[in-house]
Amino acid sequence: MTARPAHPRRELLRELLLALLPLLATVTLLALATQPAYIALTNGGKGLSPYAYQGLVQDVLQYRVALVNPQATPEEREVRYQQALSSASNRRQFVLLDSVESWGEFRLLNVQRDLERRTLAGAERAADEAIALNNLVRDYSADQGATYERAFLELRRALIGSAIFSGLLSLVLILRALLLWRADRVRAQRREDRQREALRLASHEMRRPLQALLLAADALRSARDEGMQQRLLTQIEDSAAQLASRADLTRLNDLYLDVTLRVQPTDLGELVRRFSSSRVHVTAPSPLVWPVDANRVRQMLENLVENAVKYTQGTVEVTLDAPGGAPRVQVRDHGPGISDELRGRVFLPYERGPQSLGPGSGLGLPLVRRYAHAHGGDVMLNHAPGGGLLITLTFGQAATQVAAPVPVRKLTPG
Template sequence: MTRPPARPRPELLRELLLALLPLLATVTLLALATQPAYDALLHRGKGLKPYAYQGLVQDLLLYRADLLDPRLTPEQRAASYDRALSSAINREQYAFLDRIEASDDFRLLNVRRGLEQRTPEGLQRAVQEAIGLNNLVRDYSAAQSAAYEQAFTEMRGALIGSAVFSGLLSLVLILRSLLLWRAEQRRAQQREDRQREALNLASHEMRRPLQSLLLAADALRASPDEALRQRLLAQIEDSAAQLASRADLTRLNDLYLDVTLRVQPTDLTALVRRFSSSRIHVTAPAQLLWSVDANRVRQMLENLVENAVKYTQGAVELTLDAVEGAPRVQVRDHGPGMSDELRGRVFLPYERGPQSLTPGSGLGLPLVRRYARAHGGDVMLTHAPGGGLLITLTFGQAETHVRPLTPQGRLTPG
């Protein structure tokens, strides 16, 4: 089965037409510029030659002179008359005669009639008519020359103008190409920056389950207790699932940039109680169900708890409750707190608190805000009563573009 030929993309056709635009514009302008001169040559001839009119006047004057010359024979005078009459009869030799006669009252026919009278008065009228026609031809020739000169002057200006216009148009198209190239470079840089950001966030989020997996594997080697070994194996399995959830290279954009959630009804109490330890005091209701992406919520809680532990050596309080029917998580530490100016910047990537007890990249809180807003909520930092920092995470209805997931009994990758 043969594949149908690919159709050219509209963008390619547009660029081809734009590339041809200077050529089309130049041809059009040149055609318009040369049209007046072409019309002048077409309708006014290739130049008026008034020699026939001058010859008519000379034949008439010569005939008059022959009539007064007593040395000429009658045959010579008759030959001179025939020559003058032949010039007056032959209209085809006079260029633009109809136009010349239409411009005034002088007529070649009057020259003929005057000659045919064969009287001094008739000859005088014939000479006056011929001279008048000759003067009209001279004026018409001067006007025609001026029209030619003007037409070619205009053509010269139009040619220069068309060249300037084509040059400017080419310059504009070159500048447009440069701007398009720069825009494509910026888009490529933005894509590269987004990819780098996604990889940095993935690396940041993989660190915790990887550390947990390594610690559990190390403890498993030295554990003689079967029950402890089973718990460690479950922890390893959970850490491996989290690594798979956070390191899916085919979904980095959905996971970290344009967040796409996989929502299912989840018991938030079970998620929160996973963080209970000697330093982390958890307070939560018996059960609190809400439609969330469980893996993303777990990442938010890990980042908030880790952030609180970094900035204090004392206890951290983790509280889950419901406000107006919507879940709320609060994490409080008893550390030095944070200035108002810094609290306004910590949600920017790579911004960190001033007194971190352990190194960090400053990517955790920006990711928490991104996930929280995808869940229809937000995260806020405030001063805790009595000192320290209070982080409040709220939930709402998840965004409409989220991808539903069939409810299951445990956390799954992705």
């Protein structure tokens, strides 16, 4: 499975937008939360000033006093009248007059009309109306002050709420950045662990063909018989091919971790008979053809036979058959066997059998199980009848990717 290509510009844009998110959210929240307070304050203008209303009451009362004062001259009464009428006629000097009049039934126009009658009764009614209008202004001013106070309280709550929200959002983004950083560290550590595991397995699996190659090359120096030379050259070719198959640095993951097989019909009997020696007795029908990755099957058999030879001093028996139609390889030794506790752990990396019986890294059997699963089979350990250990390797249908085999250049003609 190939990873999706990264888009650095898109990721950079996403991170920039996330970095701007607290600012955008705070501005939006403040704009919405302070809108009622803003409307209340702007509708209130610069605030209600009662001085014009108080001045109206004073002018109307002075006019009424002038009417009832017998010592007042007609000229003085006219001056007081014009002064009161001018004050009642100039609506512009009365701040928020429409809002104040909407609170009650008293009107500035009534004051003006009563004054225009130029009678004592009209002056008295105008004075009462002006006083009532002034009292109405006082009540309206008190209510407007309470409205301003509520607006400022709402504004204060909005500012505090926006600060808390912005802080929490910033905290969430910081935590997200820390989690992303930690996830990147974990992914990088996993990649490094997988690379190290692949390199360890490759080193483990290259050891055997490399030893065989060195032994064959050393024997070739002293070989005088042409037939022996050809056999040694064939062995060198085979070991070189195995080294090439197990040490492809561009395919380490496919070889040892994800296990991508190169499957083709293979005579398993021929593969098994290669391990026949003075201590290894092989029983295998010929031919027994099955679709497998020949190089990976050879690695499995090498690990199983090598373990059996390492942990016993007697004969090792290797048997190939197909009791249920699918191939099965059994490797039996006559050694000390293995405890039930250790038998459940030997397929874990770095778990080994009795340490005193020989060196090893404990990577062979876990790799065998991984390859067996890739071939649709499994590997199992059981106590052999009469003592020793019986290892059974089964095959099924390979479920991983099928690829063409890599051609290997021969050292000898033909």
